[in-house]
Amino acid sequence: MDRIVRAWVDGWAVSRGAAPPVLEPWGCTIDMGMDGHVTRHVLGATGGDAEETVVRKVAGTVTGAGVWLKVFRDPAVVGGWLGEGWWIDPEPGYLMTLPLTTAPDEPTAPDGYRLRTWSRGGVTRTMLAAPDGSWAARGQLAPTGATAVVDQIETSPQHRRKGLGTVVMHTLQRAASEQGAETCVLAGTPAGRGLYESLGWTVTAPLTSAKFTG
Structure with missing residues (x-):
């Protein structure tokens, strides 16, 4: 395999x-x-x-x-x-990978947005709430030793093109690095591929x- x-x-x-x-x-x-x-x-x-x-x-x-x-x-x-x-x-x-050579700087939420990250049951989750308190973006990470899988990256249509996806990805990549992972893996869609490639991810298959x- x-x-x-x-x-x-x-x-x-x-x-x-x-x-x-x-x-x-x-x-x-x-x-x-x-x-x-x-x-x-x-x-x-x-x-x-x-x-x-x-x-x-x-x-x-x-x-x-x-x-x-x-x-x-x-x-x-x-x-x-x-x-x-x-x-x-x-x-x-697309099956995509990212080598974790260095951890991203600690992400900060855009003005008015609230970023929260937590771990439970071996899964790290992060979310961004909009200025009015509604859901804006989210994602989660499952480390399994040397690799970590990034999963369920989503941004609300009303909050796209504001850099929230980058904040979510940097948050998860930093968490993966801190937990000892050397490579991140994800299964992406055409809609997300551009974001991931801009952050250094490459298509494996x-x-x-x-x-x-x-």
């Missing part, structure tokens, strides 16, 4: 409170136990090493709605490998997300 994929799987499971990943010959299975997200199968290979025969074999074992499949190749390629009953997210995702609808 690819080292970065395994790091993402381990941290994501901690971040989301999922069951411990079960290793498979082709990757791993993670139980979520939620309506619409019962289980997810994550293939361990990336790029050209993610083979059609393996994807078809894993997908062919799925019979229940709400099971997800994560494959580290472009959706335009993987979509042709999946049969009837699979919904393919048309937007590609494309990511296809597919859900079996029955």
Whole structure:
């Protein structure tokens, strides 16, 4: 299993409170136990090493709605490998990494905003509240030794383009460095890729997300 994929799987499971990943010959299975997200199968290979025969074999074992499949190749390629009953997210995702050579300076919230960070259950969370007290931005981090997974980065539409995403990311990257991580990992979207790349993150592999609808 690819080292970065395994790091993402381990941290994501901690971040989301999922069951411990079960290793498979082709990757791993993670139980979520939620309506619409019962289980997810994550293939361990990336790029050209993610083979059609393996994807078809894993997908062919799925019979229940709400099971997800994560494959580290472009959706335009993987979509042709999946049969009837699979919904393919048309937007590609990205597995991204950041080496933690130095910790960012301690972030400060823009004037009027309130920044708060706390840790519980092995997960560090940070949030920004708007001047009126409403939610503005958030994110969380799950360190798992030498790597730490950044997860669920969100900014309210009313508060975008104000640098809040950068504050959230710097807060989490600093927390990862302080907790001994050497590399940060995340699964990003096209909307977030520009922010992450501006902060030094690089794309390791494309990511296809597919859900079996029955």
